[in-house]
Amino acid sequence: MSLKHAILGFLSYKSLSGYxxxxxxxKSVRHFWSANQSQIYRTLAQMTDEGLVEREVVEREERLDMKIYSITNTGRSExxxxxxxxxxxxxxxxxxxxQIFFGGTLSDEELxxxxxxxxxxxxxxxxAYHAIYQATTAPRVGESSTDARSFFFSLLTLEYGMESNRALLKWLNSAIERIEVKNYSPKALK
Amino acid sequence: MSLKHAILGFLSYKSLSGYxxxxxxxKSVRHFWSANQSQIYRTLAQMTDEGLVEREVVEREERLDMKIYSITNTGRSExxxxxxxxxxxxxxxxxxxxQIFFGGTLSDEELxxxxxxxxxxxxxxxxAYHAIYQATTAPRVGESSTDARSFFFSLLTLEYGMESNRALLKWLNSAIERIEVKNYSPKALK
DNA sequence: CTGTCCATGTAAGGCGTTACATGATTGT
DNA sequence: ACAATCATGTAACGCCTTACATGGACAG
Structure with missing residues (x-):
């Protein structure tokens, strides 16, 4: 179960609340793994039961309690x-x-x-990916450069997004072109 | 809900049983949309209630009844x-x-x-995709060439699979190379 | 005084998987 | 004799989404 492990990943850096x-x-992994709020809270409860994380309740007078989760040793090894x-x-x-597969029943225009x-x-x-890449890799002043190697891996996930979008575009263009000239014959493969 | 519509797609060609x-x-869409048996039966029951398909029970002495589903006009327009x-x-x-994103905690070897x-x-x-492509586009003797245009769209879905796998490979190779030479700096983008 | 942020959760439902159950026919 | 194919389903569970509920602090 990936969500659980992504949560462990974040908690391995720092203890955090559900929020x-x-x-x-x-902020960081939405482009390949989104999680919604209720799912996070539910999973945290479950992970607490399993001993992967520990919760510390921070009472704040006049406001809702805050629950800070920390990774346990079990969690780390998991x-x-x-x-x-x-x-x-x-x-x-x-x-x-x-939609494409059953495209035979549609007109060229619809497709x-x-x-x-x-x-x-x-x-x-x-x-968008390009912009994020540029922005995050731009040299900054006065910011502690976090571990370059860790940063590299987060960039890799962005590069993946770019590469797969490029492939999608390439495929789309090729399909569009062939439909426009009404050439419905198979491609010759190398 | 895509499963429902994929079923309608198949039934628009021909009436079929769940099996x-x-x-x-x-045989045809597994590489981008797999469906399992129990899900198909459940969805068909649902679709019958919604009036998208009609069921005809074929009684066969000594064997289980067979239920043939046909698309309705409502189904077709849907x-x-x-x-x-x-x-x-x-x-x-x-x-x-x-795994990659949290790769900072792993060794190069593990990654x-x-x-x-x-x-x-x-x-x-x-x-595998390549082989299917070759096999299905090879000229055959004595086979009714189904509509070339419809066939083209099924090929397109295969081409998508090839293109996205190529992109994945390209990305993987680039990542592997950089990790091997321990170059953890960002890529220069054009 | 309205909306956004902080911070927590519950409830219900949809989609999908795995496992279980049944039983005849056909091929090796 | 055994496995695969034909043919139908049910039950239970897991993951994810959407909507609902609560309520203080703070900014415009």
């Missing part, structure tokens, strides 16, 4: 174990390809509309 | 409507990237092991 974790997800074990292959689920729509959002995503 | 549908999924409506953007979920593992399966997938 902090939500922010951490949104994390390390998960991080170093190759995952089973996962099945892709691309609803968009279902091109779909493809262009997809292309637009792929381009936007690519640009 | 037939399972085979249809496994399908067409879904096929022509761009889907909301979906969030990627790549557990593998969680390379993960990356090579992923690379191996990407290569295998690519080869």
């Amino acid at each position: 902090d974790l939500k922010k951490a997800f949104d 994390l390390h174990n998960w991080l170093t074990t190759p995952l089973p292959e996962r099945e892709t689920r691309e609803p968009f390809l279902i 091109l509309k779909l493809l262009h729509h997809e292309s637009k959002s792929a381009k936007e995503n690519l640009l | 037939d549908l399972k085979k249809a999924f496994d 399908l067409h409507n879904w096929l022509t409506t761009p889907l909301p953007e979906r969030e990627t979920r790549e557990p593998f990237l969680i 390379l092991k993960l990356l090579h593992h992923e690379s191996k399966s990407a290569k295998e997938n690519l080869l």
Whole structure:
């Protein structure tokens, strides 16, 4: 279960509340793993039961209690174990390809509309990733340069997003082109 | 809900039983949308209630009844409507990237092991897609060439699989290379 | 005085997986 | 004799989403 391990990952750096974790997800891994708030709270409760994390209740007069979660030794070894074990292959689920697969019943115009729509959002995503990459790698003044190696791995996940969007765009363009000239014959493969 | 619409897609060609549908999924769309048997039966029951499909019970002496599902007019218009409506953007979920993101705590060796593992399966997938492509596009004797345009769309879904695997491989190779030479600096983007 | 941020959760429902159950027919 | 194929489903559980509920602090 990946969410659990992502949470352990964040807590291995620093103890956090559920709320902090939500922010951490949104800020850093949302582009390949989003988590919603209620799911985080539920999972934390579960992880507490399993002894992977410990909770410390911070009472604040007049305000809601805050619960700070810390990783336990069990949690740490579980994390390390998960991080170093190759995952089973996962099945892709691309609803968009279902539309394409059954595209035979649609007109060229209808299909091109779909493809262009997809292309637009792929381009936007690519640009967004690019911008984040530029922004985060820009040399900053007065900021403690966190461990360069750790930073490198977070950049790698961004590069993945760019690379896969580029591939998507390439595929979309090739499809659009062929539909436009009504060439429905297979591609010659090398 | 994509499963529902994929089922409608298959039924728009031909009336089928739940069992037939399972085979249809496994044979043609499994590489981007897998469905398991119990899910298909449950969804068919639901779709019958919604009036998207109709069931005809075929009694066979000595054997289990067979239920053949046909698409209704409501089903057809629902399908067409879904096929022509761009889907909301979906969030990627790549557990593998969680491992990379928190890779800072792992050794280079541990990380390379993960990356090579992923690379191996990407290569295998690519080869498999290639082989299917070759096999299905090879000129055959005495086979009714189904509609070339419809066939083209099914090929497109395969091409997508190849393109995205190529991108994955490219990314993996770049990551592996940089880790091997211990160059953890950001890439210069164009 | 309205909205956003901080901070916690519960409830309900959808989608998907795994395991279980049944039983005849056909192929090796 | 045994396995695979044909053909149907139920039960239970896990993960994720959406909506709901609460309430103080602080900024515009």
